[in-house]
Amino acid sequence: MEKKSAARRIGIADVALMAGVSHATVSRVMNGSFTVDPAIAARVRSAAETLKYQPNPLGRSLALGKTETIGILVPDLANPMFQAVLRGLSIAAAQDGYRVLIADSSETSTEENILAAEARRRGDGVVLCAPRMSDAELNQLAPALQPMVLINRTASGDTPSLSVDYARGIQDLAEHLAGLGHRRLVFLSGPETSASNQLRLRGLRRFTRSHPDVELTILPCGVSFAAGQEAAAGVLATKASGVMAFNDLVAMGLLSGLHEHGAQVPGDISVTGFDDIPFAAYTSPPLTTAAVPLNELGEDAWHQLRELLRTPSPVTRNTVYRTRIQARGSTGPAPGYVEAGPSAEDPTTPIPATS
Template sequence: MGRSSSRDPGKVTITEVAKHAGVSLATVSRALNGVRTVDPALVERVRASADALGYQANPLARSLVSGRTQTIAVVVPDLGNPTFQAVLRGLSRAAAAESYHVLIADSAEQVAAERELAGATRRRTDGLILCAPRMPEDELLALLPQVAPAVLVNRAAATAAPAVAADYGTALGALLDHLHGLGHRRFAYISGLARSASNAARLDAIAAFRRAHPDTAVAELPSGVDFDSGAAAADAVLATDATAVLAFNDLVAMGLLSALTERGVRVPEDLSITGFDDIPFAPYTHPPLTTAAVPSVELGERAWAAMSGLLAGGPVPESVLLTPQITVRGSTGPVRPETLNQGARQGP
């Protein structure tokens, strides 16, 4: 049984492996597909025979026998966002370590596309991971049973599906506290998409901050989630007379920073700016961006761990909440005494 075969592995059949191991075809199939009811000694015998003969299983045939594709689907709202890229990096590497592939679909921030992609990709895979889904709560609750097993990233739902998320509210509160400690009392918040669950968490944090600090004012400016949205918000930000701005994410903060530089506004001397996510470019803006570092790679790893547990048929994994850490850089500074009571600032 220890002899090595010089035959073409593609021509070695499962029948030959069964004959070599002295077991039935069904036993070989179950042993090679990891069926747990097979006696470990038989599994070892079958694998030894497969190795001796140079047998390589046909992935398609294996999936037909096991009912598994060894692939999971991931639907994200925007593949161009470095944060989602980092989540996918952590997830795909963790999945690969368990011989799973990842099928990625981008909904382009469209709820209708998100629903359609969730159903279509799930039919072709063993499970679905929804990354920051934008759909309303009632639609999400109706969808999840149809696509189970499913895991949510950065979105919780009143359902059995496990969720892995960053604590956006606590982190934004910490950014507000940082700015308040620097003397700022007038803030502007450039919000993300209204239907974003993480934006709702940020708004809750702002409401709590206002209650705790009645001497402060926070103007909310609806916006998008990309660089252009931040740049487009520059005039609206200046009109608020804020001394500090909290952007929905780093991309928005970078767009704002670029537009303000063109207008001759100095950061942080005239206006402090914070981002959110700590994408790879954040330390290299001018000035470097103060932000909240979201552990995006770990979010992806944890999402796969939850999915792996579901695929193994174990109990539903507990949801996970990770807290972003504040990273203070050069884009925030003390408020200047002369700006505390000034009127609306004008660009040149």
């Protein structure tokens, strides 16, 4: 039996023949050119619709000199914080006809150079979200990645950036705990290569200078649920009554570990996170945290990158977002603490503040 040949793909020549125009005219119409007579353009679009013609993406990219794709590099896509940023970026980019390619470095800074360069080669621009590479590496790589937008980092030159005031955010959490009578605190530190972790440490140094009566212990930890869970024994050994975790995932793991050790939260020890990921409100007890405008970070990253793609000489903007304390059930008065009067309201600040 003779095999049926595969259905032939409808091409630009078929549309040109039906519309009675040249191949070049069809190409200009399909690429959105405004130089074609409106009546002819309508005839071409009608023919394309009748034939169910779909432009070849590769050919269209070559003709336009762009892919209508951008890349984003994140250190850990398993972290809901980065998922929220990605969601904001993807939705905003899609509204302008762009798609997003994702690269995950798995918290391996040595892989970031390769992945960032590959993401840039495959798209029209790139967003680096909280890269772990050193400042020297970032500044050396930045010229080759333009157009580029940074999230939670800054680079020399004219690269726009969007960052969170982590120093102020962790100070606000420490103030929240101090206001509840906690005088022994622990900070579960994130990766040494994390710029946001360094900012948190800077904020805590400011806090301890202004609160000499508060004892602060810093314990190396990590970024994951498992890291927080494993840290529980070390936290309890410090006899601290208040803990600030690097992020919400670490705080959630710590809640689990403290429960396994029989510690009551917040009766014996109070716990705070950072980021306010969607799950933070549904832990047991619900997690007190510093809320970051994650979706907005992603949206604004696209708007900045879009300006770079469309404008020959864009205005470079560096935007800093302030966090706000979301007080929930995981924090309470220190054991034996009796408030002298009405408790001060948790520090809150508008989001964002632009510098």
